[in-house]
Amino acid sequence: MLYSHSFVAVLFAAAVVAGFLGALLGVGGGIFIVPALVLGFQLPVKIAVAASLVSVIATSNAGGSSYVEHHITNVRLGMFLEVATTLGALSGSVLALYLREWIMLALFALMLLYMAWAAFTTRHLDDARIADGGFADARPDRASGALALAGHYHDDALGREVAYVVNGSAPGMAISYLAGVSSGLLGVGGGVLKVSAMNRFMNVPMKAAVGTSKMMIGITAAVGSILFFLAGLIHFFIVAPVALGTTAGATLGTKVMNRMRSAVLKGLFTVLMLYLAYGMLARALALRFQLHLPNLGS
Amino acid sequence: MPAPGNNDRNVYRGVHRVLEWGMIISTVLYGLGVARAWPHPPWISLQAPFALSLPAAARGLIHLDATSLMWTATVLLILTPVARVVVAFIAFWQERDRRFLAITGAVMAVLVLTVVLGRFGLH
Numbered sequence: 001m002l003y004s005h006s007f008v009a010v011l012f013a014a015a016v017v018a019g020f021l022g023a024l025l026g027v028g029g030g031i032f033i034v035p036a037l038v039l040g041f042q043l044p045v046k047i048a049v050a051a052s053l054v055s056v057i058a059t060s061n062a063g064g065s066s067y068v069e070h071h072i073t074n075v076r077l078g079m080f081l082e083v084a085t086t087l088g089a090l091s092g093s094v095l096a097l098y099l100r101e102w103i104m105l106a107l108f109a110l111m112l113l114y115m116a117w118a119a120f121t122t123r124h125l126d127d128a129r130i131a132d133g134g135f136a137d138a139r140p141d142r143a144s145g146a147l148a149l150a151g152h153y154h155d156d157a158l159g160r161e162v163a164y165v166v167n168g169s170a171p172g173m174a175i176s177y178l179a180g181v182s183s184g185l186l187g188v189g190g191g192v193l194k195v196s197a198m199n200r201f202m203n204v205p206m207k208a209a210v211g212t213s214k215m216m217i218g219i220t221a222a223v224g225s226i227l228f229f230l231a232g233l234i235h236f237f238i239v240a241p242v243a244l245g246t247t248a249g250a251t252l253g254t255k256v257m258n259r260m261r262s263a264v265l266k267g268l269f270t271v272l273m274l275y276l277a278y279g280m281l282a283r284a285l286a287l288r289f290q291l292h293l294p295n296l297g298s
Numbered sequence: 299m300p301a302p303g304n305n306d307r308n309v310y311r312g313v314h315r316v317l318e319w320g321m322i323i324s325t326v327l328y329g330l331g332v333a334r335a336w337p338h339p340p341w342i343s344l345q346a347p348f349a350l351s352l353p354a355a356a357r358g359l360i361h362l363d364a365t366s367l368m369w370t371a372t373v374l375l376i377l378t379p380v381a382r383v384v385v386a387f388i389a390f391w392q393e394r395d396r397r398f399l400a401i402t403g404a405v406m407a408v409l410v411l412t413v414v415l416g417r418f419g420l421h
Contacts, residue, residue, distance in 0.1 A: 061318075069314045215317075223408065226412050227416045232349045233347070234348060235346075236365060243371070244332065
């Protein structure tokens with residue numbers, strides 16, 4: 001195919017949007033990049049997954065460095081959960097090298113549907129718990145206490161310091177492992193699962209969970225990227241505009257994120273996930289059963 | 299809630315710097331790579347494997363070859379979070395925080411296993 005100016009420009013623009021949305025929602029942008037490359041640019045899913053993994057590292061560096069600088073990230077918590085996510089990413093990327101394309105697409109659609117549900121059902125959780133001090137009053141579990149995983153950050157939208165105690169380490173580790181599997185298998189950072197694990201089961205406020213996830217997705221995606229790189233599946237000419245675009249989008253999105261309310265972020269996220277899930281599922285059904293669902297523009 | 303101690307300040311500072319510089323260097327190299335390909339758009343194959351040897355990449359870099367620039371940017375980008383883990387490991391080592399030394403050590407062990415599997419175990 002010709003590496004034309006319009007191809008590069010559209011790829012870059014799509015990546016800017018993906019990086020921006022990814023930063024707002026604490027995900028690597030891979031959740032948008034893979035569908036964009038597969039549905040919009042008709043690229044094979046494994047090339048899309050490989051390119052997406054590298055772009056996830058780019059957004060993690062861009063967004064992650066800012067969150068770390070402002071101490072929104074809980075570095076200790078992130079490092080603790082990274083043991084599980086990197087192991088999961090290794091399992092997932094080994095699996096990805098051998099799975100059929102339609103199965104990967106169907107799994108991707110299922111993951112999007114779960115993410116939509118998880119975001120929608122927790123959209124008002126944070127504001128209420130921050131207001132009544134629920135995040136700070138919880139009891140730490142044994143691992144959290146021993147590793148000093150509690151944290152705090154300044155919430156610009158609320159104009160106050162938000163402290164929280166971490167608990168639920170066991171379910172947090174288990175879900176982080178699954179997040180790693182999804183990362184290696186499907187080319188995403190696994191950020192939504194990590195944010196969901198921390199926010200829902202570990203008593204971490206959404207924004208701290210987003211900042212911590214942002215740092216973690218880099219190393220998680222690096223594991224998959226190393227395997228895909230050594231397997232010769234990373235297409236440098238595709239990755240370059242995608243990584244540049246996601247970096248630009250993530251840098252911008254990170255600046256906006258801390259000024260927005262969690263409920264707004266999660267509502268936006270739900271709608272996008274449902275739309276992309278439909279597109280990926282339609283593609284999987286077309287590949288496996290030659291069943292063509294109506295095209296909704298994806 | 300106490301502010302982060304000296305230990306965590308070192309970790310936060312080190313992690314922030316590695317991520318920031320990784321982003322800057324890889325962005326510049328990717329930008330140069332795309333800029334070099336821009337005047338004469340090449341035909342690209344979608345047939346894997348996409349690979350370049352280290353000596354070939356080094357030779358290409360001297361001539362600002364687009365593929366070599368993008369290859370180098372990709373390698374550096376992948377290595378950035380790895381370097382971040384190493385920096386955190388060193389910071390925890392300096393502070394003699396054995397628990398987090400073990401935790402970051404475990405992550406490094408997974409990375410080594412990944413390279414070994416990718417290089418020798420999956421073909």
